[in-house]
Amino acid sequence: MLRRLKFLALLLTLSLALGCNRVGLAYRNLDVIIPWTLNDYLDMNAGQKSWFNDSLKQHLAWHCTTQLPGYLDWLDRLQTMVDSNQVTDAALQTRTVEAKQAIGEIAREITPTAVQLLQGLDDQQVKEMNDALAKDLRKRQDEYLKPPLPQQIKERAERMSKRLDAWIGPLSTRQQSRVMAWSAALGDQNTEWIGNRARWQAQFIDAVQQRQSADFPRRMQQLLVDRESLWTPEYRSAYAQTEAAARSLIVDLMAESTAQQRLKLTQKIDAVRSDFKALKCLKATPSQ
Template identity: 30%
Template sequence: MDFHNDQRSRHARTCLLLVLVVGLAAGCSSTKLAYRYADWGIVWWVEDYISLTEQQKQRLNDDLETLRQWHCSAELPRYQDWLDELQADIDDGVPSRSAVAGHQQQLFGFFPPLLERATPVAANLLESLSDEQVRQLAENMERGQREREEEYLADTHSATAEARAERTTERVERWLGSLNAEQHQIVEDWSEDRGAQTEIWLEGRRNWQQALLTLLEEREQPDFRERLRQLIVNYEQARGQAYQAMMAESRVSMAGLMHDLLRASDTTTLAHLQDRAGELKNDFAVLACEPA
């Protein structure tokens, strides 16, 4: 249960096009609608950063449709299998800590194939950028970075931790329903113990963006695509050692948080999780792999 998905992926998921494919579905009230029109959503998102030509938009749309077709036929069945396993575990009661960690590991395993397949989509677009478009991208990424720093960083550590707890609660409740008093306290304690996690995440995000801009200066070189693939697939490395260490610890901590929340739950919470998993599984089952 990747409730940390918004942060990672905002992560495997800061990549220019990539995690939007997943992020749109996660943030939309209709998974089916978001999935069918993810390509248009990504184009709109890209144009928040770069003013595309009509030719670039058409190429991007075509590439995204090819990516969606592959994802629908090859990856959605894997998601359904995972949801079957999740529901089976919940049927037996509160999953063990190791079982929760196993589900988290499965979810993280879904990202590498998507990143590999999405890399050519990003490469086709980035290779076509003019110098002016690269300048636009740099300016808009810097603007976005400042906005996130203003949104996520408070004046004190305690205020930052409190805001992090609120965001975590909102994400968790999508799956578990309203938390009880004990669960709220678990989230607050967990958030307080995260230290400088938010600051490290923001620094890592800036490091990755700078690495991308540096690479774009050499986008006409023959090794550009392979270097871009390394930057996208091995995104944690580009974000720095502090980020890598934080993420390794955070995965363990997040799995522990999920287990503690489930342990403090009641039958209503488990039923809500079952229902949510069932809804997603049904959505995936009826998504026809046909042109949007």
């Protein structure tokens, strides 16, 4: 369930550079999408749904008026990197830090709502949520861990190529080879990723089962806002290596990019910017 709350943050920051073709359209429908997808993990009663929907609308209004203007600046900096051919490791590190800070702002904003919602669950709802999270984890284990390692590497490269195609167009043979080398270098990274997810879910459910304790808000703050404090040293190292590998991949792909690919990327960034600027709440912001 909390994965869907974090979906708000992820959609509005990191996915700007990776996934959603119509961010503005998705944003305008978040108040519909999020309650619906929460049902994947939690069967809320009528009162809980009504309260959550009202809270979500307030969060969206806060986000659109106070956070989105900063995203437009972030997009400008991203586009400047592309236009000036300065897609470097250092610049990407800076953009990543900025994106993480944006996610942190949202996590801090929504955590009190998450605490209140979770404290209001009954035991049956907690059991059903635990079962749904366990089912989701098994599905991911089947998809990402059961295949032989060579197949995992191949499928990871295919997923990355598909995302890249959406933003810069078809990859050249050299670029495709670089993506495959990136995936191969990550090796058994899926094990670390799924293992960390499993640890987080176990800690989350343990906290929710003690949701009436005085310590519950602090534990949820750690689980939602300070997640990295819960990482094992091994996962912390693996995550840093994965991030560095991703930056190196992007730097190399952009160095090999054609004028047509860079044009498409610029157009995609501009489309995201236009989507955001078209939002009514953003138009009402005095600074816009």
